[in-house]
Each structure stands twice: as structure tokens, then as C-alpha cells.
Amino acid sequence: MTHPTVIEKLAVLADAAKYDASCASSGTTKRSSKGVKGGIGSTEGMGICHSYAPDGRCISLLKILLTNHCIFDCHYCINRKSSNVARARFTPQEVADLTMAFYRRNYIEGLFLSSGIVKSADHTMEQLVETARILRHEHQFRGYIHLKTIPEASPELVHQAGLLADRVSINVELPTDSGLTRLAPDKNARQIEGAMGGMKMAIAQARDEKKRFRHAPTFAPAGQSTQMIVGADGASDADIVGKASRLYDGFRLRRVYYSAFSPIPDASAVLPLKRPPLIREHRLYQSDWLMRFYGYSAQEVVQATDSMGNLPLDIDPKLAWALKFREHFPVDVNRCSREMLLRVPGLGTRAVGQILASRRHRTLRLEDVGKLTVSVAKVRPFIVTCDWRPTLLTDRADLRAMLAPKAEQLELFAA
Numbered sequence: 001m002t003h004p005t006v007i008e009k010l011a012v013l014a015d016a017a018k019y020d021a022s023c024a025s026s027g028t029t030k031r032s033s034k035g036v037k038g039g040i041g042s043t044e045g046m047g048i049c050h051s052y053a054p055d056g057r058c059i060s061l062l063k064i065l066l067t068n069h070c071i072f073d074c075h076y077c078i079n080r081k082s083s084n085v086a087r088a089r090f091t092p093q094e095v096a097d098l099t100m101a102f103y104r105r106n107y108i109e110g111l112f113l114s115s116g117i118v119k120s121a122d123h124t125m126e127q128l129v130e131t132a133r134i135l136r137h138e139h140q141f142r143g144y145i146h147l148k149t150i151p152e153a154s155p156e157l158v159h160q161a162g163l164l165a166d167r168v169s170i171n172v173e174l175p176t177d178s179g180l181t182r183l184a185p186d187k188n189a190r191q192i193e194g195a196m197g198g199m200k201m202a203i204a205q206a207r208d209e210k211k212r213f214r215h216a217p218t219f220a221p222a223g224q225s226t227q228m229i230v231g232a233d234g235a236s237d238a239d240i241v242g243k244a245s246r247l248y249d250g251f252r253l254r255r256v257y258y259s260a261f262s263p264i265p266d267a268s269a270v271l272p273l274k275r276p277p278l279i280r281e282h283r284l285y286q287s288d289w290l291m292r293f294y295g296y297s298a299q300e301v302v303q304a305t306d307s308m309g310n311l312p313l314d315i316d317p318k319l320a321w322a323l324k325f326r327e328h329f330p331v332d333v334n335r336c337s338r339e340m341l342l343r344v345p346g347l348g349t350r351a352v353g354q355i356l357a358s359r360r361h362r363t364l365r366l367e368d369v370g371k372l373t374v375s376v377a378k379v380r381p382f383i384v385t386c387d388w389r390p391t392l393l394t395d396r397a398d399l400r401a402m403l404a405p406k407a408e409q410l411e412l413f414a415a
């Protein structure tokens with residue numbers, strides 16, 4: 001039997017990694033190899049390597065699995081032990097060599113490394129850590145490293161990952177504990193949250209030490225993130241938003257990534273046959289932004305959902321909330337608080353900043369606001385300016401229909 005070449009393994013393991021959306025090289029510290037003898041890499045450049053899901057979405061930067069062998073049997077995963085797929089396995093040295101070769105050719109900005117669980121959680125975690133160690137200590141690699149950690153591995157090994165990586169992630173996988181038990185029987189929600197809690201404490205402690213001692217080691221400077229699969233179980237958007245909010249509050253996550261479940265070849269019978277519409281994933285990202293940057297609580301986002309707890313697909317959650325709570329509008333852009341401006345549909349954080357800066361010097365007209373937004377028609381019913389007052393616009397029964405994109409447009413995004 002001939003052994004597969006590195007390129008053949010790469011074809012299998014890069015393809016197997018494409019279902020994971022939880023990587024983005026954001027939020028780390030600035031670092032470069034300038035002045036480091038024999039060092040290479042920098043976290044300051046733009047990423048140039050992307051990965052594409054089968055539906056054409058650009059979901060991430062470079063990413064590979066150490067192996068797609070796995071002793072677990074998560075129903076939604078193409079790499080589960082009962083799946084009939086081609087398998088391959090890299091050594092840590094091979095991954096490090098590939099990363100360096102690609103980096104030198106300017107193909108990539110760093111490494112996103114995940115793995116199926118081979119032999120045991122500890123053994124796999126050791127291999128992930130060893131890869132990062134070779135890169136950091138043998139190649140003096142200063143580029144971005146994102147390591148997926150394994151919650152079942154020993155806390156010491158997970159800690160070592162944090163000392164070497166910019167970002168670490170631990171996937172919660174599914175929004176509800178019952179969904180996890182049903183679809184990932186080998187995983188345990190308590191164990192996952194325990195690992196996240198340990199990571200949160202280690203990150204906070206390292207930051208504290210760094211403030212006191214300049215040479216204290218950095219620990220996951222880009223924080224921790226997680227991923228939730230959307231549409232594989234019966235969880236509603238309200239369940240997902242509630243879970244994300246608890247994760248942000250409880251574990252100081254940098255990001256929660258939402259990944260619309262993609263039907264996989266040879267799928268388990270317990271999975272839905274159809275994928276959820278991609279626009280659902282987009283609406284969840286919008287609701288995530290509302291909580292992180294627009295001052296909405298999770299309960300307020302949930303207020304924008306329908307009777308089944310799902311966000312409307314035809315309009316964004318901010319507009320849905322404003323249409324439900326019309327009594328808060330219109331707001332006077334020349335007087336109202338930043339918090340209320342952020343709630344005006346069609347005004348982003350940047351536009352709000354510009355309005356606040358401009359109104360210190362002059363009184364704003366509708367035309368001025370129109371220059372800051374893509375659609376003045378969307379903003380108009382919700383604001384008052386010195387030359388515009390919407391006469392009972394927010395009372396109109398057909399306001400939603402007036403503001404929703406036309407059905408033909410929606411088809412562009414529908415799955």
C-alpha cells in the first residue's frame with residue numbers, strides 16, 4: 001500500500017475543514033518578526049487565503065485539520081467515525097512545514113488548525129499543541145495561529161494551547177443541551193462550558209499579569225470564540241440568541257459564529273434533509289451585532305421574533321424591532337441620545353457617530369442624514385429633522401410592506 005503524499009493529505013484535510021466557520025484573524029495583538037533573529041510572519045497584514053463552503057460562501061482563512069479520523073460520532077459531522085469518507089492524517093511537523101511554505105509564498109496569513117479526535121482527547125490536543133510549538137519555537141513564526149481546542153482534553157494541555165495561539169476556540173456546537181445530547185452523544189455541555197470557563201480565567205489572569213510585568217507571557221491575545229450550528233436541531237432563533245448572549249456574558253467570548261447546517265454526504269437519518277436558508281444565518285449575525293454594538297439586550301432581540309421564536313427572513317432584526325415598538329419613534333436626530341439613534345433602522349454605528357459629530361456645529365436636515373445611509377426611505381419614517389417630520393408614517397398598517405425588500409430580491413439569497 002502506498003502512503004499518501006502531503007499534497008494528497010492536504011486535499012482531504014483542507015476539504016474536511018471547510019464546514020467549520022469559526023475562524024477569523026481578528027482582534028489579536030500587533031506583532032511582527034521585525035528584530036527577531038530568524039523570525040518570520042506578522043499579524044498585521046491582510047489575510048489572503050480563503051476557504052469556500054460548497055455553496056460558494058467565503059467562510060474563512062486558511063484552515064486544515066490535523067486529521068479527519070475521529071473516535072466520536074457527532075451526527076452532523078462528515079468526519080464522524082461512522083462516516084464513509086477518505087481519511088488522512090498529518091504529523092505536527094508536516095503541518096508546520098506546510099504553514100511555513102505557504103506563508104513564505106504569501107498564500108496565507110497564519111494557521112487555523114482543528115482536528116478530529118484520534119486515540120484520545122489528550123493525544124489529539126498534544127498533537128495540536130506540538131504543531132504550534134514547532135511553529136513558534138523552531139520557526140520563530142510570528143503569524144496568526146488559531147487552535148481549536150478539545151474540551152475533553154486535560155486543562156494543562158488546553159492551557160498550553162493558549163500560550164502558543166492567538167485565538168483558541170471551543171465549539172458549543174448546538175444551541176441547546178438536548179440538541180447536543182441527541183446529535184453529539186459523545187460530547188457533554190457541562191464539559192464544554194467548563195473548558196470555556198477555564199479559558200476565560202486564564203485569559204483574564206494573563207492580561208492582568210501583562211499589565212504588571214512587561215515580560216509576562218501572552219495568552220490567547222485574540223481571546224476565545226465558539227461556533228453554533230444552525231438548523232440541525234429544532235432550536236429557534238430565540239434559543240440561539242439566548243445561548244449566544246449567555247456565552248458572551250459568561251465567558252467573555254470574542255465571537256460567536258453561526259454556521260447554517262449543510263447537509264453532508266451520507267448524512268445520518270436524524271438530521272433534516274434540507275439546509276436552513278442562508279439568510280437565517282445572516283439574520284443571526286445581524287442580531288449578534290445588535291447585542292454587541294447597538295445596545296440591544298438578548299430579550300429585546302427576541303422581541304423581534306415571531307410566535308415560533310424565529311427572526312423574520314425578509315427584513316433585518318433591527319427593522320423588525322422598530323416596527324413592533326413604533327411608540328419609540330420618530331426620534332429627533334438633532335436632539336435624541338446616541339442609544340436611540342442606534343435604534344433607527346438604516347443608521348449604522350458609523351452614521352450615528354457622524355450625526356453626533358455634525359450636530360454639534362449645525363442643525364441636520366433630511367438630506368444630511370440621507371448622505372449617511374444607503375436608503376433614506378428606510379430611515380425616514382423613524383426620524384425627525386429640522387425640515388422633515390413623518391406625518392403618522394409610523395402608524396401606517398402597510399409600513400412593513402413599504403420597507404421590506406421586494407420578494408424578487410429575497411430570492412437572490414434564498415437557499
Ligand code: SF4
Nearest residue numbers: 070072074077080116
Ligand atoms: S468530535 Fe464530532 S464534530 Fe469533531 S470531528 Fe469528531 S465527529 Fe466531527
